[in-house]
Amino acid sequence: MAPVLFRAFMTVTITTAIICFFVFDGGFDRAFTETGLKHYAERASPLLKTVLPKWLKMPLNTLVNFGYAILGAYWLAVIFHHHGNNNISEIDAYAFYVFNFMACFYGPIQMVRILTDKHRFAILDQWVTLPFFMWVYVWGRSLSNGWSNLRVFIATALSISSYTLTLYYDIGFEIALGLHIMLGIAGAALAYRKYSTTEAHKPFLCALLSCTGFVVLKLLDLHLPNIHPFFTKVSGHFLSKIADVLQIHYVNKFFRALTFKKVDCETKKSE
Template sequence: MLVRSLLHVSITLIIIILLSFSGLFDSVQTELGLEHYAERPSLFLPFMSKEWIVWLKLPANATVNIGYTIIGLYWLFYTNRNYSGHTIHIYYFKVFGWFGVFYGFIQFARIVTQEHRYSVLDQWVTLPCFMWVTAWCKSIDQVHNPSRNALLICISAASYGACLFHKFGFEFILGMHIAAAVLSALRLYSDYNNIKSFNAFIYAVICTSGFVGLKLMDHEIGKLHIFFQYFSGHFWSKIADFMQLYYVPVFFAGIIETKLKINKSL
């Protein structure tokens, strides 16, 4: 399952990477430049050499991205201990884990390069991550269907094309992905509800809201205290973002435990 899930995630990422760097989306509007961040790299000079700061661009916002990779690795190995004999469940956890592992590197690359095509890549990869939540819900609510999963991911990836037609195309499409994931999770929870999944769902929604809100209020938060010019709204939004990667599988773990108990009692 580790290799199979890696292969499927890699195929998706390779296609997105090739198209991102083909120049097709060079007209898409993205946030580039340090002026979009409240973090002040010069404040880190007493702790880091100037060369390191020049390379990292935004030390706190760059290094915090390791959180995505750590959470992703956790879910890659979590399933080995908890779902022995349930290969389909293991597969979904591992795909989600691989997305987390790679997304940490993608976010890091965007920060340290501040290049447009890395920004496009960062935006684009977000969409299949959310779509996988919807696919995961359907696999439990209905049945595991590789063709359906592939179709959903293809639709998700193709939807990024909306960015070519409107400057807020990404925000609209991302909102649709988030709404689909939340509604799918609520429908699934109504059939296999338990306190573990309920808490995880609430925390995941809070993290999603925190990710969006803290990022939008980055400069306003930075005016509150110099501390938030070291660790800005963008920094805290990334923590909220990768904590989504933790709570979403916790939600599914609770759902799966309930379903397995129901099946065992039948």
């Protein structure tokens, strides 16, 4: 159990380190990012400002990032249990581990972006989002077509390199993210076609709704306060992050259902 867990951890660590190198080397400083409070609707109430430290300007948008790490740790523990009981294979456990280590890494990265409001941390936050979504495609293809190290390498390399679109277009990140979301849905659909099970229906629908909420609520962040001042306290950006955390949870549930279906099919074949 421990070797595959460590291998997954190193996979995410090395990939993140490569992205960090290019970000802090300055090669992507021309990329457009949204920095400054003007890009966020959340404003701490006067009462909170009297008790919170000055650097905590958006408390909810900051605290929500603990959700990524907590959820990632939870699913790492769940899969460690399943793997330890030989309920899933090493390859399947590796796919789960990588995805959830990404969640554990993403929370602190997003939090540092919010707290520092620095351009390079905003770049890092955007960039690491892309392989996160690409892994859903890789995961789905692994279930539908079998594991391929070459496919994983090519998909990861294309995902990381797609961020170069930000050097040519102000909406380069949005273009890349949209393509990644479509690929993720396609990968999930391929996996479901191979190992269809009713237990995957609800998680798939909930993941799609959460993904939609993640995108739409983020886009509406600055517009929602026009509807009601409540959305300057509980902002669209904060709610989009709640939807994002839920998306990760339901993606895990979806792939767990398909993985168990795969194990059942393989067991029946061997009997």
